[in-house]
Amino acid sequence: MHTNFSDGECSVQEVYNVFKLGKFFIIGVADHYSSTRYIPCRMEKKNLIKYLLSLDKYGLKRGIEVDIFENGALSIKPSEKEMFEYVLAGLHRIYGVSLWDDEWPAWNLRHIAELIRVALIKAIESKVVDVIVHPTWFPRKVKNKIETFISKDWIESIVSAAASNNVAIEISGAWQVPNEEFIKTCLKHGVKIAIGSDAHFKEEIGSLIYPIEILKKVKATMGDLFIPKRNPLKVELENYNVKKQLIPNGLNILLKTLNIFNFKKQQEKF
Numbered sequence: 001m002h003t004n005f006s007d008g009e010c011s012v013q014e015v016y017n018v019f020k021l022g023k024f025f026i027i028g029v030a031d032h033y034s035s036t037r038y039i040p041c042r043m044e045k046k047n048l049i050k051y052l053l054s055l056d057k058y059g060l061k062r063g064i065e066v067d068i069f070e071n072g073a074l075s076i077k078p079s080e081k082e083m084f085e086y087v088l089a090g091l092h093r094i095y096g097v098s099l100w101d102d103e104w105p106a107w108n109l110r111h112i113a114e115l116i117r118v119a120l121i122k123a124i125e126s127k128v129v130d131v132i133v134h135p136t137w138f139p140r141k142v143k144n145k146i147e148t149f150i151s152k153d154w155i156e157s158i159v160s161a162a163a164s165n166n167v168a169i170e171i172s173g174a175w176q177v178p179n180e181e182f183i184k185t186c187l188k189h190g191v192k193i194a195i196g197s198d199a200h201f202k203e204e205i206g207s208l209i210y211p212i213e214i215l216k217k218v219k220a221t222m223g224d225l226f227i228p229k230r231n232p233l234k235v236e237l238e239n240y241n242v243k244k245q246l247i248p249n250g251l252n253i254l255l256k257t258l259n260i261f262n263f264k265k266q267q268e269k270f
Contacts, residue, residue, distance in 0.1 A: 001028065001029050001030065001199045001205060002029070002032060002065075002198070002200050003029055003031055005047060005050075005051045005054075006031040006033070006043045007032060007200060008031070008199070008201070009200060010201070010202050012057075013054075013058065015027070015029060016060060018206070019060070022205075027060060027206075028060060028061030028062070028085070028086065029055055029063055030088050030196075031065065032066075033048070033064045033065065034066065034075035034076070035076055035077055035080060036073070036075050036077065037075065039067060039075060042067070048080075048083075052083060061085050061086065061228050063084060063085060064086075064087055065087075065088040065133065066090075066128075067090070067091075067092055067093075068089050068119055068123040069119070070093075070094060070095070070115060070119055071122070072118065072119045072122020074089060074128055076128060078127070085230065086130040086131060086228040087129055088131045088132075088170065088194075088196075089123050089128075089129040089132055089133065090134055090135075091116055091119055091135075094112060094115060095107075099137055099138060099139055101139060102140060102141060104139035104141045104142060109142060109148070112149075113150055117158060120132060120135055120161075121157065121161045124158070124162055124167045129167055130167065130228070131168045131169070132158075132162065132167060132168070132169055132170065133194075133198070134175050135177070135178060136150060136179070137177050152181075155185050159182075159186050159188075159189050159191055160189060162186070162191045163189040163190055168194045169183070169186050169191055169192075169193060169194065170193075170194040170195070170196050171193060171194070171196070171210065172197075172210070173196060173198060173207045173209065173210050173211050174198035174200075174207065176210045179214075180214055180217050183214055183218050183220075187218060187224055192226040193220060193224055195208055195211035195212070196208075196211070
């Protein structure tokens with residue numbers, strides 16, 4: 001779920017209002033974010049504190065979606081991971097061309113698939129990522145040829161890396177990937193499955209028809225699902241008495257103090 005902190009249409013409050021009326025078990029917001037370089041439609045670091053405060057105010061899971069670059073590097077610094085309850089990562093561009101660009105160049109698709117495989121595995125091994133999103137998304141122009149350049153070995157290598165590093169794979173409601181075969185391979189290796197709408201608009205919130213269909217087909221159980229862990233920082237905040245204790249570490253002073261204030265206001269409101 002993306003908000004107007006990045007490329008979504010809704011505010012965090014609007015997301016919360018939909019969540020409050022729906023029958024959702026867990027809802028998290030994971031806006032696109034980059035602190036290592038400028039990327040269009042990505043939240044910048046200067047807005048990060050405001051973003052976290054907004055999520056905490058409405059009791060939403062602290063998520064973030066970062067970009068995977070061609071060399072496997074991420075658009076987030078490892079030290080920032082502790083601020084979130086889960087970090088999603090996805091590859092969106094290759095050779096400077098968007099994977100969502102309908103005018104996809106006539107490149108060697110097997111070569112592109114190999115570049116993507118290597119980049120995904122490097123991201124998985126970073127110890128920063130919790131979930132890989134839309135791992136098998138390719139432009140619609142070549143989608144019907146996907147079986148000709150993504151092999152079982154390609155899938156196995158990514159899933160094996162995910163299993164070894166305790167990284168989950170997302171089934172995307174918006175992009176309807178990965179397919180049943182990929183998810184069966186995940187379950188065989190004990191890889192957790194995350195489900196997400198990748199919603200950018202109000203009407204897309206909770207759009208999980210495709211993920212649920214796949215989960216039914218592979219006979220997944222609740223134990224197979226990725227559930228974000230509670231962030232230790234948030235747990236500390238909820239038990240923290242600002243009048244009796246002092247907090248070291250520059251940024252944490254601001255983050256914790258502001259979060260405590262908003263948490264107490266939230267308690268009073270509800």
